[in-house]
Amino acid sequence: MLDPPAHARLIIDTGALAANWQRFAAAGGPAVCGAAIKADGYGLGARAALDALYGAGGRIFFVAHWREVAALGALPAGAELAVLHGVAADEMAMALASDARPVLVTPAQVAAWKPTGRPCDVMVDTGLNRLGLSPAEAVSGLLEGLAVDTLHSHLACAEEGAHPLNARQLADFAALAALLPGMRRALANSAGIGLGADYCFGLTRPGIGLFGGGLGPDGSRLAPVAGLEARIIQLRDLPAGQSVGYGATFVAQRPSRIAVVALGYADGYARSFSNTGAAIVDGVRCSVAGRVAMDLTAFDVTDARPLAEGDWLTIDFDLAAAAAASGRTEYELLTGLGARYARVCR
Ligand SMILES: *Cc1c(COP(=O)(O)O)cnc(C)c1O
Numbered sequence: 491m492l493d494p495p496a497h498a499r500l501i502i503d504t505g506a507l508a509a510n511w512q513r514f515a516a517a518g519g520p521a522v523c524g525a526a527i528k529a530d531g532y533g534l535g536a537r538a539a540l541d542a543l544y545g546a547g548g549r550i551f552f553v554a555h556w557r558e559v560a561a562l563g564a565l566p567a568g569a570e571l572a573v574l575h576g577v578a579a580d581e582m583a584m585a586l587a588s589d590a591r592p593v594l595v596t597p598a599q600v601a602a603w604k605p606t607g608r609p610c611d612v613m614v615d616t617g618l619n620r621l622g623l624s625p626a627e628a629v630s631g632l633l634e635g636l637a638v639d640t641l642h643s644h645l646a647c648a649e650e651g652a653h654p655l656n657a658r659q660l661a662d663f664a665a666l667a668a669l670l671p672g673m674r675r676a677l678a679n680s681a682g683i684g685l686g687a688d689y690c691f692g693l694t695r696p697g698i699g700l701f702g703g704g705l706g707p708d709g710s711r712l713a714p715v716a717g718l719e720a721r722i723i724q725l726r727d728l729p730a731g732q733s734v735g736y737g738a739t740f741v742a743q744r745p746s747r748i749a750v751v752a753l754g755y756a757d758g759y760a761r762s763f764s765n766t767g768a769a770i771v772d773g774v775r776c777s778v779a780g781r782v783a784m785d786l787t788a789f790d791v792t793d794a795r796p797l798a799e800g801d802w803l804t805i806d807f808d809l810a811a812a813a814a815a816s817g818r819t820e821y822e823l824l825t826g827l828g829a830r831y832a833r834v835c836r
Contacts, residue, residue: 496832497752499719499802502534504835506713507700508546514696515547517683517707521690524550526679526697528558528574533758533827534701534716536562538835543700544569552593552695556581559590572611572640575621577603593642595621597632604636611640612673614666616659618646625666633670640674640693641667648681649704656685667691683707703809703820711810716824718805718831720753720787725799734788735780740765746779746792751803754785758826759805760816763787767815769803771795776803 515523525548526532531539540551540562550570553559556577565571570591576599577585577592585592586606593611594600600623603610612633615622622643623632643663647653660677667675675691680699682689684707698704702715726748734740734748749769755761764781771794779790791797806812809820816823 496830497721497723498757498831500534500827500831500833501717501719502538502542502833502835503713503715503717504538504542504545506702506715507539507542510700510702510706510712510715511543511546511548511696513706513708513712514680514683514694514699518678518690518694519687520692522550522674522693523548524552524676524693524695525700526552526574526695528552528554528697529825530558530561532697532701532703532821533824535833538833539700540569541566542835550693552697553590556584556588556590559588560584565589574613576613582606591639593640594636595623597623597627600632600636607637609637609639611642612636612638613642613644614663616643616662616666617655618644618659620644625662628666629669638670638673640676641670642676642695645677645679645682645685645689648679648685651685656682656689660685660689680704684709698821698824701824703824714807714809716807716809716827718753718759718807719802720751720805722749722751722797722799722801722803723786724750725791725797726750733780735764736783737781740780740788740790744792746790747794747797748779749776749789749791749797749803750786751789752785753787753805754783756784757828757830758823759787760812760818760823760826762816762818763812767812768806770806771797771803775806 525543527536527539554574576595595613613622614628647655676693678689678694680696728742728746767778769776769789776789776791779788
């Protein structure tokens, strides 16, 4: 079969991606600015994200799984890739055949990796209580003989700003790092970079901010990176009083023109956009008419310029507004975008 055309497009603004990375890189001062591109580049496409960020100057990339390493393919010259979940026993062979390095998170992973003599990173838990060695394990001598590139920890409350756990994790990480010389250190995700230069150490790991989510290191909005477009499959003219979609939750109050497009909750277009989301046609806001279904959403285009079947609608996907309207986080909105889009870099 020929490659069938997509009915929905995810537009990736690679210039905005690069500009966002530059902002985090500048805010980190002398710290190297890495990039988390796990979960397929926060839903936008890990390879496209890597290429755009590499073009901007990014050299250190983070994914969560070895399957993500495999999906990325060959890395450009000088790029480094680290795997945040470390390496399980049944991943050792793959890890040894790869140029990527694990971020070791348990004593068992450290013990298994040490005899390889290969470089690695190490994650220490300073209060998130997710992945990582305890500080006591990290200074117990366990890391002796291990070729550690970077010592990491991860903040629990970076997005909460002044939360007291931030200062506590910072102090504990700094104290620990002082006992483990000769390693680069990394603590801050996107929001962590905004907490200040103290948090940036030798390397930062921004993720969501690169893709336009959350706020920039100075507290201002970032450049939007993801845009959605979907094709009109059918246009219909509705007399007043007729309803649209499952549950008949939209009832036309006037003779209405309805555009049914190829976009649904299976594409990560949240069901909570039912009767609240919108498409934007030459600046005219065209509301979702009725419920978002799995594969289809209807928009009331009565006030838009004349449209034809086959035309593309630009969907309002302002992340902050979409998060507020949908009750989902910006992380969920991006990473849930699904596999049916043509991902197009512009
Ligand atoms: C996902 C992740 C990041 C990136 O976090 P953002 O909040 O998306 O900036 C950084 N570090 C670790 C360990 C992560 O798991």
